[in-house]
Amino acid sequence: MDHLRANYPSAYRDLATPSWEPRRGTNSGSGNAEQDMSGIKSVVVGLSGGADSLALTIGAVRAGLSVHAVVVDHGLQEGSDRVAHNAAEQACKIGVAEADVVRVHVPGAGEGPAREARYKALGSIAAGRPLLVAHTANDDAEGFLVALSRGSGTQSLAGMRSVSLRHPAVTCGAAWVGRPLLAASRADTEAECLRSGLTWWEDPHNYSQQYLRSRVRQELLPVMEEILGSSVRGNLARSARMLREDADALDAWAVEALSACTIEDEDHPDNSGEDGAMRLKDTVAQPQGKAMPLDEVARLDEGTKAQARMLAVERLATYHSAVRYRVYKHWLSKLAGPLTASHIHAIDALVVRWRGQGAVSVPWAQHCPTMNEDRRASHHLVVRRVGKTLIIDHLLRQPYSEGR
Secondary structure: OHHHHHHOHHHHHHHEOOOOOEOOOOOOOOOOOOEOOOOEOEEEEEOOOOHHHHHHHHHHHHOOOEEEEEEEEOOOOOOHHHHHHHHHHHHHHHOOOEEEEEEOOOOOOOHHHHHHHHHHHHHHHHOOOOEEOOOOHHHHHHHHHHHHHOOOOHHHHOOOOOEEOOOHHHHOOOOOEEOOOOOOOHHHHHHHHHHOOOOOOOOHHHHOOOOHHHHHHHHHHHHHHHHHOOOHHHHHHHHHHHHHHHHHHHHHHHHHHHHHHEEOHHHOHHHHOHHHOOOOOOEOOOOOOOOOEHHHHOOOOHHHHHHOOEEEHHHHOOOOHHHHHHHHHHHHOOOEOOOOHHHHHHHHHHHHOOOOOOOEEEOEOOOOOOOOOHHHHHEEEEEEEEOOEEEEEEEEOOOHHHHO
């Protein structure tokens, strides 16, 4: 609660209104000070039946929160319904206000579809309430190693946020997603369950050779502990947390830079049409009549409209490369799909290593808000330089015979 109050005031107010303060006459510096929790609202806890989520449920109830425990049954393993109902029964013993089991359909194989279905269900049930999930320092350590092996940047290496305002569960209805156990280890959560007289379920997937994270957990980390010492998991998690702070600071800087470098159409220096300059009045970007018409832009939400505008190259070039790379990602986030390092470096070359090179093709977003579906097949989505600006454009694909 102290962390929320200091770093996420709105999330803090969701849990404790009007205040979460020691009652008068208590020692505010004491960890045992009685807290005034009279304004607490209900929270949803994602409960799997494992040690981590059971320990989270125990902690939330002990803190005086009104807990609605939700067990999601993916139906992917034999006996999953029994495991789910056992978890709900454990939650009732802990003292939750409500415990439910929800069966979901997983539309594909692998961890991704199961995670998507789970968060969709949890977000819908949360319906405006905070959702608490049981990620621990071990999860951060494992994620750090997986990201490191893939040559990822700071954003992927960074640990999970203690509070996420942008999350699939939030999209589906949760107020925000909280992770109160990021400083706790899996050994901590198991010890808490033992102290409380609870038994937990071990997910067979945690030991499966089919999943990379399972192999990192069961094979790689034990070897690292043998070589580097027993503190390696905690050290990796601490590194991930520090990188999260750095990544968030750089992101905030990038958002400011994006605002400073965005050009409104009427402000564009080439809009006068004098001296043979290209007129940009009738389109957001006007290369050869193929740009996004303003009537299409008018149908976008305000965030996407901003991304359809242009960036001032000379102003953008004054920022550090780490900030510029994030500017491109924010600028394209609603219009383009996932960007690789190759995409980012090619776009950056249009800004700082300009030699008249052509447009940089980027992937279409999964659900593009500006085009009909046919345009995905007939056009490339590109970033290109026009004069002293970067623009988002779509160019007609050439038939193979013409492009050889």
